[in-house]
Amino acid sequence: MLKRLLIPLCLFSLVSGFALAQNIAEDTDNAPRPVKLVPPPPPGPVYIRCGALFGGTSDQLEQNMVIVVERDRIKQVGKLSPPAGAQIVDLSNLTCLPGMVESHTHVFLQGDRKPGQYDAQLLKQSVAYRAIEATTAAHAALDWGFTTIRDLETEGAGYADVDVRNAINNRLVWGPRMQVVGRAMDVTGSYPLQPAYAWDVPVPIGVETVDGIEGARKAVREQLSHGIDWVKIYADRGGRIHDNILETIPTFTLDELRAIVDETHRERHRVAAHATGLLGVHNAVEAGVDTVEHGNYIAPEDMKTMVAKGIWFVPTPYVAEYDAQWRAERAGTQPQESPGLKIEEETFRRALQAGVKIAFGTDVGAFEWDMSPARQLVTMVKWGMTPAQALRAATIRGAELMQMQNDIGTLEAGKYADIIAVQSNPLADISVMQKITFVMKGGVVFKK
Numbered sequence: 001m002l003k004r005l006l007i008p009l010c011l012f013s014l015v016s017g018f019a020l021a022q023n024i025a026e027d028t029d030n031a032p033r034p035v036k037l038v039p040p041p042p043p044g045p046v047y048i049r050c051g052a053l054f055g056g057t058s059d060q061l062e063q064n065m066v067i068v069v070e071r072d073r074i075k076q077v078g079k080l081s082p083p084a085g086a087q088i089v090d091l092s093n094l095t096c097l098p099g100m101v102e103s104h105t106h107v108f109l110q111g112d113r114k115p116g117q118y119d120a121q122l123l124k125q126s127v128a129y130r131a132i133e134a135t136t137a138a139h140a141a142l143d144w145g146f147t148t149i150r151d152l153e154t155e156g157a158g159y160a161d162v163d164v165r166n167a168i169n170n171r172l173v174w175g176p177r178m179q180v181v182g183r184a185m186d187v188t189g190s191y192p193l194q195p196a197y198a199w200d201v202p203v204p205i206g207v208e209t210v211d212g213i214e215g216a217r218k219a220v221r222e223q224l225s226h227g228i229d230w231v232k233i234y235a236d237r238g239g240r241i242h243d244n245i246l247e248t249i250p251t252f253t254l255d256e257l258r259a260i261v262d263e264t265h266r267e268r269h270r271v272a273a274h275a276t277g278l279l280g281v282h283n284a285v286e287a288g289v290d291t292v293e294h295g296n297y298i299a300p301e302d303m304k305t306m307v308a309k310g311i312w313f314v315p316t317p318y319v320a321e322y323d324a325q326w327r328a329e330r331a332g333t334q335p336q337e338s339p340g341l342k343i344e345e346e347t348f349r350r351a352l353q354a355g356v357k358i359a360f361g362t363d364v365g366a367f368e369w370d371m372s373p374a375r376q377l378v379t380m381v382k383w384g385m386t387p388a389q390a391l392r393a394a395t396i397r398g399a400e401l402m403q404m405q406n407d408i409g410t411l412e413a414g415k416y417a418d419i420i421a422v423q424s425n426p427l428a429d430i431s432v433m434q435k436i437t438f439v440m441k442g443g444v445v446f447k448k
């Protein structure tokens with residue numbers, strides 16, 4: 001009897017649930033209509049006259065080029081004359097480039113390097129407030145000429161980066177194209193704020209705490225269900241220099257890392273590993289992560305593995321320079337080059353020599369968003385890249401890292417019209433990339 005009753009009941013709730021879902025989807029007259037700050041792209045064609053152009057496909061600038069844009073895509077690039085009466089954007093005194101790609105950002109951090117800053121953000125600001133700040137950081141990224149970013153964790157703000165990404169895609173607010181990670185993963189007891197406060201004071205933690213092989217697989221499944229693009233893990237912490245080698249404490253065991261990588265890859269996503277020193281990098285690379293973040297010291301044999309497996313290297317040297325700067329200012333002295341930065345430089349030069357794939361990323365958010373992350377291009381050139389190599393690291397190489405090379409990273413027909421411009425030749429002076437005077441994203445002019 002009970003069985004006979006249950007089946008119609010279940011059927012009823014299934015049918016009524018379906019009807020409700022249909023009502024929600026179809027009742028468009030009553031659907032909320034939020035204000036959208038970003039207009040759709042004009043149908044075009046729009047002709048952009050560039051005095052010079054670095055398209056990303058060669059090392060040279062091309063003079064007097066025209067980019068034809070239709071809706072959100074590039075239709076044509078070449079030496080052509082716009083027809084009479086055409087819609088023209090005149091950048092004939094500027095150099096055009098592809099919108100830059102920042103492969104390591106934190107829109108949920110507004111500067112956290114100085115004592116107390118990180119804790120204050122987690123303890124005194126709600127996630128809602130931090131999400132509003134994150135939209136202003138995303139706005140800043142676009143203003144600095146970064147039309148695409150990979151944002152590598154919210155530091156205690158859950159999956160709110162998924163919401164910021166979606167709000168940008170829905171044109172609610174201005175911002176770059178984003179790939180996001182939600183919460184990074186680290187092992188028990190490794191990540192702030194937990195180890196910093198009294199054991200009987202409950203405090204938030206900037207990551208998801210994950211332990212054991214089963215815990216690792218479950219965490220990956222749960223995180224991916226919330227709409228993240230990448231899984232991020234912390235492979236090591238701490239650090240001391242011994243014989244010119246940065247030695248760190250590995251967090252996850254190799255088996256735990258392998259479980260995370262296997263589960264993530266099985267679900268067709270990828271893993272970014274914060275790994276700064278000898279064993280952290282070694283374990284991450286052995287486990288087969290897709291990107292090594294920071295990589296302040298990488299052993300030569302691990303570089304070989306990175307080349308063989310196609311693992312990306314995202315060095316972040318500017319943060320160390322920033323630290324040296326504010327410490328010196330505080331002490332009233334001149335900034336000193338630290339032994340740590342020397343090791344970073346030596347690693348960078350070896351990676352360049354070994355042919356490791358390098359993409360541009362700075363950890364911006366660790367330093368404030370009111371300074372252009374493009375300042376790190378100067379360091380990368382100082383450390384041995386040609387200006388064209390550095391520009392490619394911040395355009396097509398970043399696009400490849402994000403597997404978006406068919407859509408962004410060069411100025412070519414078919415790609416999104418993500419176009420920036422600067423006042424002088426960046427191949428002659430890379431520092432000009434800190435002063436972007438024109439930004440178009442997906443055919444919509446953001447800055448002129």
Ligand SMILES: [Zn+2]
Nearest residue numbers: 104106152363
């Ligand atoms: Zn970071």
